[in-house]
Amino acid sequence: MIVASSALDALAGVLSPDELVTGAEDMARYSRDWSGDHYGRPLAVARPRATADVAALMRHCWEAGIRVVPQGGLTGLVGAAVADPSGHEVVVSLERMNAVRSVNAIDYAMVVEAGCILEEAKRAAEAEDCLLPITFGAQGSCRIGGNVATNAGGFNVLRYGMTRDLVLGLEVVLADGRVWNGLKVLRKDNRGYDLKQLFIGSEGTLGIITAAAFKLFPKPTQVETALVGLRSIEDAMALYARARRACSDLLSAFELILRDCIEVSLRARADLPDPLREVYPCYALVELAASGAVDLRTVLETCLAEADDLVADGVIATSRRQADRLWSYREVMVEMQGGGGRYLRTDVSVPISQIPRFIAQAIAAVRAAYPEAQPLAYGHVGDGNVHLNVIPPPGLASDAMERLFHGAEDVIFTVLDTIGGSISAEHGIGRVKQEAYLERIGSVELDLAHCLKNAFDPRHILSMGRILPAGTAGDG
Structure with a gap:
């Protein structure tokens, strides 16, 4: 890893001055996520305007060994898009790449750049009497690239599926700066491996999504x-x-x-x-x-x-x-639900028929272990997604709060394990859920995950330490 001053000098030669943010005050809004619980210290913030700019940046970072973390609207809740505290990661904000490239009411498809805010993409579809059905509370600030990279869920999953089910094609800049153009709007394309599915839900660890083609539906009347x-x-x-x-x-x-x-x-x-x-x-x-x-x-x-x-x-x-x-x-x-303060968020998935059992047992277990805390449960019944959160008692010291959160999460996940559930229904793994994820993943699955990471990013410069622990780079 090259030293910070050399890295900044090198980046300045790739990006125009207004595309590179280096001042601590200017970088502040890129350094903390929506929840306020996760923050980091970027080396710099790159704000490219086009796919070619992202490709040029990644070619340089690949050659120089500069670590990169792509960033959308910072509405994720697992710390995936926030720089780590080391000060060695360059945040690549896609906020300027926000165009709706096309909407076709006959194809029932649209192509949108990664930085487009979800609500604006939905409005563009509605203007053509079409519906982009991804819907959740953060749609006024989250961005399309993040929706795809985290396989976002929301209220309409039971009818339309997760984001994965709506993506027809992707444009992705790889770790070495090559561009994979898979922006097709075909409903049927059975030629070999479906590469787009590897990037959906990968949380920025395999490539930087710069645009997506989505399946649309008739706008409800x-x-x-x-x-x-x-x-x-x-x-x-x-x-x-x-x-x-x-x-x-x-x-x-x-x-x-x-x-x-x-x-x-x-x-x-x-x-x-x-x-x-x-x-x-x-x-x-x-x-x-x-x-x-x-x-x-x-x-x-x-x-x-x-x-x-x-x-x-x-x-x-x-x-x-x-x-x-x-x-x-x-x-x-x-x-x-947190009264403006911190609280434990869980985002689990269970077989739909097991929702009553899970909620009853998990709430009882949390109350038994932490009677001073308040568990709250709600969720998307049609897809088995339960949010079982825990509110700490007022005035709890920060170290005691961390112990409560860690212990209550263990209690909830222990119940979850007994009914074959998943610790993440829609939020992803990031850094926050990594330990729990690694405790539950099988050896074959873990080996395959490492193989994917090493194949797409052998130098481990993309979102290092998200989903998988930071490891030794391959030969490149």
């Missing part, structure tokens, strides 16, 4: 939203199973929210009343969407009416404004 109260999580799961059959592919979201989570929203927003006349142990936020001549309201009403043995009470929105208000109970809870 109708959306119906309901919030229902249920007597148990088991009833919520039974309702989900019936809704999948009664509503078929019209069901686009089915969110589980426990009562403790509703109370977080009520405390945070005085203008949010209790959503139903009585208090229930859990709630389901159900949304259907369709285009064309479908009586969507009747579909939803019939589904809920036929499930009156499960649904204790509920409300169906009569306007988009009311629907947004129903979603507020979930979104405000996510924003305010």
Whole structure:
């Protein structure tokens, strides 16, 4: 690894002055992620404007042995896109590469640069009466490249799948500066290895995604939203199973929210009343969407009416404004569950049928081990993704908080292991989940992962120490 001053001098010869940020104050916003829990110290921040610029930068870094970490909107929660504390990593921010290159309403496809904010890409699709269905709370600040590199999930996974299921093609700059142009919009292309799948979810460890081609869908002309109260999580799961059959592919979201989570929203927003006349142990936020001549309201009403043995009470929105208000109970809870402070975030995946068992056992285990802490559970029922988070007691010292977080995570993951779950449903591994990941990965899988890393980045200059531990570079 070359020394910092030499590296900066070398980079200055590759990038124009406004493409290279080196001052500590100017680099501050690239040094900490959205959660505020993960931060680092970049050597410099590169802000290329085009794929050719990224390629030139990577060729130089490859030859000089300069480590690089690609960065999008910094909304990830596992420390993958933040520079490490060493001061030896160059952050490559894709924020200036933000163009929507094309939207085709006949192909139902679009090509978007990696730095484009997700919400802006969604608007570009909607302008052509199309839908880009990736949807979650951070869509106003996250960027397309990060969505692909982390295989982002969100609310609509049960209907449209993860980001992986929506990507038709990619443009990627490799560690040595070569550009792989796989920006096809073909629905069928069965020629050999599907290379794009290797980069989706790789968290910047195999290459820098500079553009992506996405599958689009008809823009919904109708959306119906309901919030229902249920007597148990088991009833919520039974309702989900019936809704999948009664509503078929019209069901686009089915969110589980426990009562403790509703109370977080009520405390945070005085203008949010209790959503139903009585208090229930859990709630389901159900949304259907369709285009064309479908009586969507009747579909939803019939589904809920036929499930009156499960649904204790509920409300169906009569306007988009009311629907947004129903979603507020979930979104405000996510924003305010820590009360502005730190809390343990977990993002696990379990077999859908095991959601009640996992939540009950994990919450009981956390309460037994840490009675002073508050566990909160919510999730995307249709894909088995549960967020079981732990709020520390007020005034807890930072060292005690770290011990609580580490211990509570171990407790939750121990329960998870008994039912064959995954420690990461959609957030990825990064640096934060690496230890837990390595404890659970099999020897063959780990060997294959190292083989991939060494094949694509034998000098280990890309996102070193993310997913896999920092290792010795190959011969190159």
